[in-house]
């Protein structure tokens with residue numbers, strides 16, 4: 001195996017391992033994001049149902065108040081039967097009139113509140129649908145992640161084993177440079193392709209001597225980023 005072939009293969013495996021690890025880390029993030037959507041939709045629905053509950057309590061309170069006013073009217077009416085003086089009679093009639101007006105106000109308010117309940121209840125199915133949609137989306141993500149998990153870890157293990165095997169071909173100064181750079185930058189960032197005379201990592205142009213060295217399968221480090229350069233072909 002030439003130096004270029006060796007470094008090219010090592011880089012390919014490091015990049016593959018990097019991508020597989022990233023995918024493995026992405027799975028829990030995707031699940032958390034899907035769960036957050038369920039929680040958000042459930043919260044909207046819960047707030048909505050509580051608002052309906054509050055409106056109904058308000059209606060009930062107003063109905064109770066109306067009953068109190070009606071009880072007062074009944075009391076005044078029975079008092080009226082015992083009264084002989086016209087002035088007192090008129091006063092009670094006035095009181096009854098006031099109670100009836102109060103009842104009318106509460107009845108109007110109840111109608112308005114009932115209309116609000118109706119409007120809100122009409123929105124409930126759509127909000128429940130949002131929760132169901134979020135749950136279905138979570139199940140989909142879970143199935144995708146779960147179905148891929150075994151395959152993903154098998155591929156990762158295989159790539160890591162291949163890498164170890166290829167690394168055994170490294171000798172002397174090449175091994176030293178490689179190990180130092182992998183330690184400093186991670187495998188995927190330790191190597192760069194020398195593409196059309198430029199370092200693929202930092203876009204610095206290689207010297208003619210470096211290009212000749214690379215073509216001759218000698219060790220070449222980028223003058224700018226210091227990484228190991230290899231030719232993609234040859």
Ligand SMILES: [Zn+2]
Pocket residue numbers: 192199200201202203204222223224225226227
């Ligand atoms: Zn560079």
